Amino acid sequence: MTQKQNQKDDQSVSDGDRLYDAIMEVIEPDLTIAVFPTLDEKYKSESEDEREHRIDRYEEALDIVAELFDRLDYLNAEDVRERKKTLEKQRKVKEEQERESSVEHAEEQIESISDDS
Numbered sequence: 001m002t003q004k005q006n007q008k009d010d011q012s013v014s015d016g017d018r019l020y021d022a023i024m025e026v027i028e029p030d031l032t033i034a035v036f037p038t039l040d041e042k043y044k045s046e047s048e049d050e051r052e053h054r055i056d057r058y059e060e061a062l063d064i065v066a067e068l069f070d071r072l073d074y075l076n077a078e079d080v081r082e083r084k085k086t087l088e089k090q091r092k093v094k095e096e097q098e099r100e101s102s103v104e105h106a107e108e109q110i111e112s113i114s115d116d117s
Helices: 001-014 016-029 038-040 048-116
Strands: none
Touching: 016 048
């Protein structure tokens, strides 16, 4: 596979998928994106009790990942709100500087008119 194909493959996997896989690799490797489609074959000979136990593990792992993603969404939202506040403050400072510059310019024009008289 060429480097260009690798880059295309990397781009087709979202950051969310990468994060999901990184977390799931630690919590429950069976639920990573690449392994999940192979589970039926992998566990075709397990008993009903084993299957139920496995499904319980999966549900717990998915609950953990969902909670982590919820927390990340909240943190990201907080970061966005903080960034908006910072940008708003910067905008206000810039507007105030422009206003002061306009006032100074107007005062200079008035003075130059007064000096011409």
